[in-house]
Amino acid sequence: MRAAQLTLWPETGQPSRREAETLSTFIDNMRQPVHRWFRFAAGYSGEWVRCLLEDPSFPPDGLVLDPFCGSGTTLVSADQAGVRSIGLEAHPFTVRIASAKLAWCCDTEAIAARSRLILSRASASRGAVEEYTSLVRTCYPDQILQRLDALRCAWREADDGSAASWLCWLALTSILRACSPVGTANMELIQPKKHKRAPAEPLAAFSEAIWQMQADIRSFRRVGARPRAAVLRGDARQCPEVPSGCADLVITSPPYTNNFDYADALRLEMTFWGEVTRWGDLHRAVRRHLLVSCSQHATAERLQPEELLARPEVQPIADELRPVVHELAAVRTQRGGQKHYHTMVAGYFVDMAKVWKELRRICKEGGRVCMVVGDSAPYGVYVPVHRWLGVMALAAGFSEVRFAKTRDRNTKWKNRKHRVPLLEGQLWVDG
Numbered sequence: 001m002r003a004a005q006l007t008l009w010p011e012t013g014q015p016s017r018r019e020a021e022t023l024s025t026f027i028d029n030m031r032q033p034v035h036r037w038f039r040f041a042a043g044y045s046g047e048w049v050r051c052l053l054e055d056p057s058f059p060p061d062g063l064v065l066d067p068f069c070g071s072g073t074t075l076v077s078a079d080q081a082g083v084r085s086i087g088l089e090a091h092p093f094t095v096r097i098a099s100a101k102l103a104w105c106c107d108t109e110a111i112a113a114r115s116r117l118i119l120s121r122a123s124a125s126r127g128a129v130e131e132y133t134s135l136v137r138t139c140y141p142d143q144i145l146q147r148l149d150a151l152r153c154a155w156r157e158a159d160d161g162s163a164a165s166w167l168c169w170l171a172l173t174s175i176l177r178a179c180s181p182v183g184t185a186n187m188e189l190i191q192p193k194k195h196k197r198a199p200a201e202p203l204a205a206f207s208e209a210i211w212q213m214q215a216d217i218r219s220f221r222r223v224g225a226r227p228r229a230a231v232l233r234g235d236a237r238q239c240p241e242v243p244s245g246c247a248d249l250v251i252t253s254p255p256y257t258n259n260f261d262y263a264d265a266l267r268l269e270m271t272f273w274g275e276v277t278r279w280g281d282l283h284r285a286v287r288r289h290l291l292v293s294c295s296q297h298a299t300a301e302r303l304q305p306e307e308l309l310a311r312p313e314v315q316p317i318a319d320e321l322r323p324v325v326h327e328l329a330a331v332r333t334q335r336g337g338q339k340h341y342h343t344m345v346a347g348y349f350v351d352m353a354k355v356w357k358e359l360r361r362i363c364k365e366g367g368r369v370c371m372v373v374g375d376s377a378p379y380g381v382y383v384p385v386h387r388w389l390g391v392m393a394l395a396a397g398f399s400e401v402r403f404a405k406t407r408d409r410n411t412k413w414k415n416r417k418h419r420v421p422l423l424e425g426q427l428w429v430d431g
């Protein structure tokens with residue numbers, strides 16, 4: 001039987017221009033308790049998620065799923081609203097960031113005690129720089145790196161796997177970019193020629209991050225937040241660990257086909273913690289677990305265009321996908337970089353078809369998916385991502401699809417690579 005239809009925003013009211021422009025960005029989260037513990041540029045607005053979950057049509061004791069939970073925005077907002085949630089994330093480092101944020105219910109005294117221990121040990125130690133890779137040493141003068149190393153060693157010595165320990169790990173991870181005097185724009189490659197005027201001092205920045213965590217935990221308690229989230233390291237394309245028919249609502253945003261490399265985005269943090277040493281390690285350690293959404297992934301996996309186009313998963317869009325893939329294959333031969341965008345795009349839709357199949361299994365009858373998506377134009381060849389994802393959702397067994405545009409993209413920057421207008425918005429899928 002069909003459950004009562006959800007009537008969530010935006011049908012109940014259109015967003016203001018500012019809301020529309022910021023809901024798909026992390027900007028507002030940097031002022032929100034717990035969300036602000038790690039700046040995750042690829043994230044969306046926690047306030048927007050909370051609005052959806054507090055809509056009266058969301059069923060009492062309903063469950064929300066985010067199959068691409070990233071830094072945990074959906075799950076943190078669900079805890080804030082007292083709603084049950086499950087998040088999946090395939091990037092091993094990102095899943096640790098989300099898990100640490102979900103330890104917000106930790107005792108503030110335990111965090112204070114552990115951070116005091118770490119700070120006192122770090123203050124008494126000189127720290128060493130020799131074992132760090134050239135990437136890390138390019139980012140920090142020896143004096144700063146010695147203090148970061150002292151904190152890292154003190155954290156490791158004191159680590160007991162407790163929630164307080166993971167929050168201290170997150171505090172140290174979150175200050176790494178602020179402590180570097182070179183350009184370390186959030187989730188971008190290191191820019192050694194750019195300089196920050198006033199990089200943070202590591203011990204002071206660590207103390208400040210811990211202080212902020214304690215304040216945010218108290219604020220979450222005051223508003224009656226409840227720890228009801230489960231975050232799993234898993235794959236949205238195949239996730240048997242999530243039971244069938246359990247989700248009332250899915251709120252999510254998958255990677256876009258815009259060549260953003262999620263593996264490279266956290267390279268500085270992963271290298272600091274010794275999880276990778278060279279750029280070449282990223283594929284083995286991270287990228288191979290993710291959806292195909294960047295050309296490095298397609299190249300490393302040696303994806304073959306005709307093989308991908310013949311896959312049953314993409315048949316619902318094959319007539320439109322084929323000419324786009326062929327055009328990208330042709331354009332590539334005229335470009336210096338010769339990027340594998342043709343197999344990136346084909347591989348992306350094969351993967352997303354699998355995601356829709358899993359979502360159909362996991363969503364209740366009458367449940368709803370709200371997916372924040374953006375289209376793309378690699379080498380200036382337009383890919384109507386939102387439309388094709390809609391077609392694939394229907395092919396997977398959902399009954400209705402609508403797209404609500406929230407903002408235009410690729411309109412402002414003088415140095416943009418192509419002039420194809422792009423958009424971003426919400427794909428609302430009912431089933």
Ligand SMILES: C[S@@+](CC[C@H](N)C(=O)[O-])C[C@H]1O[C@@H](n2cnc3c(N)ncnc32)[C@H](O)[C@@H]1O
Nearest residue numbers: 043044068070071073089090091235236290291
């Ligand atoms: C757009 S981000 C989501 C950000 C999130 N909404 C937030 O606010 O933090 C997409 C996420 O999907 C993850 N991802 C990529 N492939 C995945 C897969 N196969 N299964 C689960 N997660 C995946 C990426 O690592 C990235 O963190």
